[in-house]
Amino acid sequence: MSTPPLKTSAISKDYGQSPxxxxxxLELKSGEIFGLLGPNGAGKTTLISMLTSLIDPTSGTASIMxxxxxxxxxxxxxxxxxxxxxxxxxxFFSIEKVLNFHSGYYGIADNREHIKYLMHRLSxxxxxxxxxxxxxxxMKRRLLIAKSLVHRPALLLLDEPTAGxxxxxxxxxxxxxxxxxxxxxTTVLLTTHYIKEAEELCHRIGVLHLGxxxxxxxxxxxxxxxxxxxxxxxxxGNIDISRFDPAIVSGEHELQIQIPHxxxxxxxxxxxxxxxxxxEDISVGxxxxxxxxxxxxxNHNGVA
Ligand SMILES: Nc1ncnc2c1ncn2[C@@H]1O[C@H](COP(=O)(O)OP(=O)(O)OP(=O)(O)O)[C@@H](O)[C@H]1O
Numbered sequence: 692m693s694t695p696p697l698k699t700s701a702i703s704k705d706y707g708q709s710p711x712x713x714x715x716x717l718e719l720k721s722g723e724i725f726g727l728l729g730p731n732g733a734g735k736t737t738l739i740s741m742l743t744s745l746i747d748p749t750s751g752t753a754s755i756m757x758x759x760x761x762x763x764x765x766x767x768x769x770x771x772x773x774x775x776x777x778x779x780x781x782x783f784f785s786i787e788k789v790l791n792f793h794s795g796y797y798g799i800a801d802n803r804e805h806i807k808y809l810m811h812r813l814s815x816x817x818x819x820x821x822x823x824x825x826x827x828x829x830m831k832r833r834l835l836i837a838k839s840l841v842h843r844p845a846l847l848l849l850d851e852p853t854a855g856x857x858x859x860x861x862x863x864x865x866x867x868x869x870x871x872x873x874x875x876x877t878t879v880l881l882t883t884h885y886i887k888e889a890e891e892l893c894h895r896i897g898v899l900h901l902g903x904x905x906x907x908x909x910x911x912x913x914x915x916x917x918x919x920x921x922x923x924x925x926x927x928g929n930i931d932i933s934r935f936d937p938a939i940v941s942g943e944h945e946l947q948i949q950i951p952h953x954x955x956x957x958x959x960x961x962x963x964x965x966x967x968x969x970x971e972d973i974s975v976g977x978x979x980x981x982x983x984x985x986x987x988x989x990n991h992n993g994v995a
């Protein structure tokens with residue numbers, strides 16, 4: 692079996708009040724895009740900060756490409772790139788200089804070709820001589836992504852990389868993440884509050900809530916377990932709507948029914964006994980990750 696890009700072993704953090712992260716065991720698969728979701732304060736950034744040695748775990752540890760983050764921190768750091776939530780400023784240096792310095796930090800003497808590729812790919816090339824303080828928020832974020840990739844890490848940690856970023860740039864960034872994953876085999880762990888984007892990108896999802904991992908599954912499985920299919924049937928006027936259970940009647944000529952994933956619309960129609968000629972239209976809405984997420988958090992908050 693190949694070495695997992697990331698494996699946490701009962702890693703936890705307590706800042707002194709209540710634990711920000713309870714002991715967590717999590718293992719990423721090589722080459723996956725993993726979405727770590729959770730409401731504000733769930734513990735996502737705390738986990739990423741421990742993985743990148745910004746803060747020490749209270750207990751437990753983790754390994755990156757098999758290197759323990761505590762005992763072998765340098766080797767662990769060489770294998771991980773991180774895009775932090777906060778924008779760090781190197782105000783008086785140009786984009787190109789920042790990327791060169793950062794390569795030197797990883798002991799890479801001549802990284803010009805790779806830096807050029809990153810700057811091109813992240814639309815920074817034409818701005819390469821601008822000082823960081825002259826950059827817009829979106830450009831700074833792209834610079835952070837370029838910085839995190841100068842040393843070609845096997846694992847990329849993205850902590851809300853698209854927060855406050857306009858929709859075009861968000862799409863560009865996600866395209867780039869997909870490309871890194873597909874063409875370079877980079878394993879990605881990302882946190883985001885854009886759950887729709889996580890649904891499109893992530894192979895697996897973990898949900899943190901109040902410092903505990905409350906769900907971990909393939910994205911599709913999670914949606915299927917926590918949501919239902921919404922079937923909307925519009926009827927012609929020549930069927931008496933009062934024959935249906937009022938709970939599924941929605942409007943004068945419309946039925947709305949929820950069915951479990953795996954159950955077919957054909958079966959539903961035959962159970963309802965609706966003749967074909969009495970149906971004007973049918974639409975089926977599959978559940979979304981956002982619905983699954985809301986249901987999960989509500990269940991854990993004890994809300995029906
Ligand atoms: N330096 C700190 N000192 C004390 N408590 C902290 C510190 N940093 C974070 N916390 C607390 O730890 C908990 C988890 O915070 P964390 O930033 O990890 O959450 P998050 O899931 O990343 O949230 P968000 O989605 O808002 O970024 C919160 O209750 C937060 O108040």
